[in-house]
Amino acid sequence: MAQPPVVHSALAKLARAEIFGVNAHTLPVALNRAESDGVPFEQLDERQAVIALLERIGYPVSMHELSLFLNVSQTLTPTTLLTREITDQHAPPYVTWLAGFLNDPEPNIQKNARILLRWLVANYPQAIAQNVSSLDGLRRVADDPLNSWKNAAFLAYALGVCGTLDDYDRVIRLAEIVIEHDREHADLVAEALYRLHPPALINALQYFLEHAPANSKQFVAGIHLLAKVAEIEDHAFWNTYYHDMDQIVVRLGELVGRNSVVERILDLVEKHLALAQDEE
Numbered sequence: 001m002a003q004p005p006v007v008h009s010a011l012a013k014l015a016r017a018e019i020f021g022v023n024a025h026t027l028p029v030a031l032n033r034a035e036s037d038g039v040p041f042e043q044l045d046e047r048q049a050v051i052a053l054l055e056r057i058g059y060p061v062s063m064h065e066l067s068l069f070l071n072v073s074q075t076l077t078p079t080t081l082l083t084r085e086i087t088d089q090h091a092p093p094y095v096t097w098l099a100g101f102l103n104d105p106e107p108n109i110q111k112n113a114r115i116l117l118r119w120l121v122a123n124y125p126q127a128i129a130q131n132v133s134s135l136d137g138l139r140r141v142a143d144d145p146l147n148s149w150k151n152a153a154f155l156a157y158a159l160g161v162c163g164t165l166d167d168y169d170r171v172i173r174l175a176e177i178v179i180e181h182d183r184e185h186a187d188l189v190a191e192a193l194y195r196l197h198p199p200a201l202i203n204a205l206q207y208f209l210e211h212a213p214a215n216s217k218q219f220v221a222g223i224h225l226l227a228k229v230a231e232i233e234d235h236a237f238w239n240t241y242y243h244d245m246d247q248i249v250v251r252l253g254e255l256v257g258r259n260s261v262v263e264r265i266l267d268l269v270e271k272h273l274a275l276a277q278d279e280e
Helices: 005-016 026-036 046-054 063-070 091-098 107-123 125-130 132-143 149-162 165-181 183-196 198-211 217-229 235-240 242-256 260-279
Strands: none
Touching: 005 026, 005 046, 026 046, 026 063, 063 091, 063 107, 091 107, 091 125, 091 132, 107 125, 107 149, 125 132, 125 149, 132 149, 132 165, 149 165, 149 183, 165 183, 165 198, 165 217, 183 198, 183 217, 198 217, 198 242, 217 242, 217 260, 235 242, 235 260, 242 260
């Protein structure tokens, strides 16, 4: 709907103003609410238009409003996503709706949907996990052969952190896609496997080393995954899986031989193992 000039000037000034909760993402939501309420902008001056928008500012409460929130050229940031405004009541429905936006034709919606999904999982994992059906849409996206590889790390992260052991095969399959196409987000895969079921992380490493030919894409996936495992600082993990990780180190040394990249990873793993042995 075409808007009178007063609306454009009010939106522009509000976007530049440093007002709590007012940003490029919440303003389209406010404008949509004003239009639904039949606000006669053509009869208002700029001050009145600003007040009408501020009265309706807020975070999405429907899938349509979420699409407006995401379809902005600016990238979502932590300063935009406020835990005081987006609560654990918002998280499950947001996750449900986001499944419909991850492969949206509009690139801005896709990009911001992935960012919002990661933020929600990081901040409200329990609320999402307790709402069993909230992840069903993400599972359908993960199982869709037409799903974009760009979503793989974020889907693996959501299903690994908030899902169940029934999601194990999905997360493993997504992990392989991430390592092949999106190694920048390999940390999400390691976190997903670690949170889903720590033995799953061990099993994934063992699988890559035992079944993937050296220097194949799958084998390289295992190396990158091991690099992320080496960053785990939880002493309980290293104490619990000391023998498994020790065998993985030995096996990898036999397969790879001298390789500067792998040696750096193994050095870090061996330091963790040495600390675990000292504690015993």
